[in-house]
Amino acid sequence: MAQHIYDDPTFFEGYSRLPRSLDGLAGAGEWPRLQRLLPPMDGARVIDLGCGFGWFSRWARTAGAAEVLGIDLSTRMLQRAEHDTNDVGITYLQANLEHVELLPNSADLVYSSLTLHYLQDLPRLIAQIAAALVPGGVFVCSVEHPTYTAPSNAQWQRNANGSSVWPLDGYSREGVRVTDWLAPGVRKQHRTIETYVMALLGAGLRLTDLVEWSPTDADLVAHPEWDAERDRCPFLFLGAQRVSS
Template sequence: MSHRSARLPGQPEGLEVKNAQGGVARLAQTPSLGGDGRLAHRIFDLLRDPRKDRQQVLSDDPGIRYVHQSIEDLQSEDAAFDLVVSSMALHYVDDYAAVVRKVFAALRPGGRFVFSVEHPVCTAHPAGWVRNAQGEALYWPLDDYQRQGRRSTAWFVDGVVKFHRTVEHYVNTLIERGFRLEHLGEPRPLPACLAERPALQETMRRPPVLLLAACR
């Protein structure tokens, strides 16, 4: 999800921010995140793709410290951050509740946890659109929604493991660990984006992203 897809609650300027995500941690470089000290957690080793130049993707901003570590192994001092942001990463994590517990401990009172995941409508039965002979999307099959857990799917390559959870589970785990839910969103393209990229009309038929914001 692009950082332009949703507005963070409040202005994070001058805050201590942790960004927990996969890929190359570009979200940590977003000017709108501001922050006196941004720490970017990455799941995947950037250099697994030899075509990418480390210096082209990692910012030399002195306010950002990059850590190559699994989100499950997240270690922070208690009450160290004002904001924790995760973009499209937590559906790759098996023990979501443990991550939520660690994030809660890492946040200062009043701190926020804002994250996006692949929408459970998509992760429940990741078979993709059923299409007609002309390639037009007929419908998105929804099955096994209440059967939470491991899913194997194709995402650029075959055999990518994701973990399906219901919307209820994502939300109630936050509440049970002490968070106060502030926002639940299902981002959709702006009209201008739909006009520029008609293929995005498919996202109006089934939600691709779930966005949650919670406060300690």
């Protein structure tokens, strides 16, 4: 990551109060769909890039993973992750994903939730991931969707007939976007779907899944306030496989 925003006290305080921080995967609306991209976990060696509080790392172990390596840049998040487990099958490592070196042929699954949009150098990490996978191994990630990250002024507004619209601009202008989310001046990288997909294909991976997540009808019964998430897409999931050869 290009910054230690998760170690910023204001940001960390706000992030710690999100449903996904308090309730883990059960508090992440996209998890039921994202989970369907995962391979069988039984006996799997897993790397969790941007592991945060370790919710996924712990879930992977309960789902049968043989071992999990969770990597994050944030001191505060790793401290809590360490505190929240005594599972010797989980190892946490503090590292910057811009520079991390992953052990080749070491993972059946590399997973990364809502992390890659903080990275400046995507191709470098994707090459590391592709090499870290064993043949047949799987990479699954979620990122903020480009319709969500693109706007220069990311605030819902009204259109001519009075309904709520998302003011899309700059879709094809990739690069830094600065937003006030939990703390002022949070920096993210806006990228197109093309850039994400071609990075995977360029590393020799085969694309197996592309999901533009939006809430289901059942989700909206429980969370009517999520309806706007059907107007612009909040999350992109990608699944890819290292081809057996």
